[in-house]
Amino acid sequence: MKIDAKDYESIIEIRNLAVERGRVMILNVPSLVVKEGEILSLIGPNGAGKTTLLQTISYLLKPFQGEILFRGKKVETNHSAFKYRRKLAMVFQEPLLFDTSVFNNVASGLKIRGMKRSDIRERVMQQLDRFGISHLSHRSVKTLSGGEAQRTSLARAFALRPEILLLDEPFASLDPPTRNSLIEDLEHILQQTRTTAVFATHDRLEALRLSDRIAVMDEGKILQIGSPEEVGNHPINELVASFMGVETILSGKVIKRDGGTFITSIEGYEIETVGDAHLGETVVLCIRPENVTISMRHSHEGTSARNVFHGNIMKIISMGLYQKIHLHCGFPLVAFVTNHSLEELSLVEGKEMWASFKATAVTVIRKGESEKSLTS
C-alpha cells in the first residue's frame, strides 16, 4: 500500500524526544511524524530503542525532554495519561492475556474503556471472526497455542478501533509457519481497516513486506527513514546498509571520473559505478547480493554489466529456497543464486567463476555523507 507523503494528516508528531535511563540516553529522536493510515516499521538491532520509542509514544515511559503531539495537539500527561492511551492500542511480544476465556480477554479493553455490555458482545464477535478464533471463544487462555494466544491479543487490540496501533515485535516468539500466517492476516486486516500502525521488528523481511515506510534505528536514534525501496537501495551509511541486507560493503578511493560515472579502486581492482564523487574521495560501495550474477564464462556480449571479475567460490550457504555464495575476486563479494542455478552450473566451493554486476546496481556512500541521518 503506497501512501503519498504530502497530503495526509499526521496522527503522531514527535519533537525533540529524549529518554534517559540512569545517566544514559537511550532514545534521542529530534523529529518524527506518523501519518494517518500508514504502516511505519521500526527496525534495528536489540537495544536500538524501538521498544523505548513505542512505549514513549504510548506514554508508558516518560521522556525527560520533548513533546508528543496527537493530531496536532500536545498530549496531556500526568493524571490523565489514560485518556490519551484510550486513543491507541498496543500489542507486545508476549500475548499478556488475562486468566479467563478468550472472549473475556478480547472484551477486556472495551470493558476498561466503559463500553456497554450489549455493545461489547457484537464488537468482540466481529474481531474473533476476523482473526479466525471464533471457535475458541469460550476456551480458557491456558489451553491456547502460541499463535492462538497472539491472535487473541491482536483481536483485543483491534476491538478497540484504535486511532493508532503500536506493535512491539508481535511475531518474534512465534515459529515461522505461525508467524507467516499471522503476518498475512494482519496485513489484510490493516489494509481493510486502514489502521495507522507503528511496528517494531528486528526482522527486515517482515518490515519490507508490511510497511509503507521504514525507520532504521540504532543506539536510540533514527538513522534513516523512508520507503522500503529508498532505505533498501539507497542506505545512507554502512550500518543501515548492513541492516537492510546489503551483503557486500567495500571501501576504496575514486581514481577516475567520466561524465555520470566514476571508478573506484578496491584492492587494486576497478569498480565502475554511476554517480558523483570527487577524485581521491573515499567512498563505500554497497552491492546487494541479488544484483550479482555468476557465470562460467567471461563475456561482455549481450550484457550491460560493466563490472566483471574473475574469482573463486569461497563458501556456499543454503538459505532454503536459494543459495548465498561468498566469492573472492580480489575483494569479497556475495551473490544469491537459485538452487536450480547451483545445480546447472555445478557450483562448488573452490570453483573458479566470473562474477558481474551493473554499474547502476551499486549504491555509493560518500564518506562525507555517512554521518548525516535523514528524516523525512
Next chain:
Amino acid sequence: MDLIFEGIKKAFWLLITFDPEVMGITLLSLQISGTATLISLFIGISVGTVVALSRFSGRRFAVSLINTGMGLPPVVVGLFVTIFLWRNGPLGFFGLLYTPTAMIIAQAIIATPIVMGITLAAIQQLPQKLRLQILALGATRLQMVWILIKEAKLPLLAAVMAGFGGVISEVGASIMVGGNIKGYSRVLTTATVMETSRGNFDIAIALGIILLLFTYFINLILTQIQQRERPR
C-alpha cells in the same frame, strides 16, 4: 490402649450427635477466626498490593518487616495485646481483656502479616509487562490495581487460607487474651488444652478431629490452587 479406644468411640458419638457443647465451641472458633481473617484480608491485601506496586525509599525495609511479621510467635502477640488491654494499660479503659473481641484483635495481628506477605509476593510475581499491557488498554491506576488483584486471585486466596489456617489452630495468644471462658471465649484450641489437662479425652479427641478436618480442607484448597496451571 483402652483409654484411647474409649476416647475415640465417645468422640465419634459426640460428633455424630452434634453435641451442643462441641458444636458451640466450633461455631465460636469459626466466628472469631473468621472475623480476624476478614480483617486481615482487607488490611493485608491492600497494603500488600500497594507495597508490591510502588517504589519508595525504605521499601526494602518494609518488605523485610512484613516477612518478619509472617513469622511472629503468636505468644509474643498474645503478650503485647495483653499488656495493651490490661486494666492499667494504655487501652485498658476499653475493658476488652478476656473477651472474644480481644481474641479477634490478637488473631488479626497474627494473620495480617501472613496475608500481606503472600499478597506482596503474588502481585510481584505477575509479569512486569502485564502492568504495561493493562495501562495500554487505557486503564486508570485504580482499574489497573483491581485487574492485577483479580489476576492474582488464586495466590491471594491461598494467602487468606494461610491466614485462616494460622489462626484457627493458634492457642497461645487465644488463651492469654481470651481467658478460655466457657461459652464465651472458649474455642477449639483452648478447649482442647483444658479438656486434655483434665483427662476428658473424649471431648479433647472430638475437638482434635474437628481441628484436623479444618486443616485438611484448608490444605485441600491450597493444593488445588498450587497445582493449577499459569495463564500465558
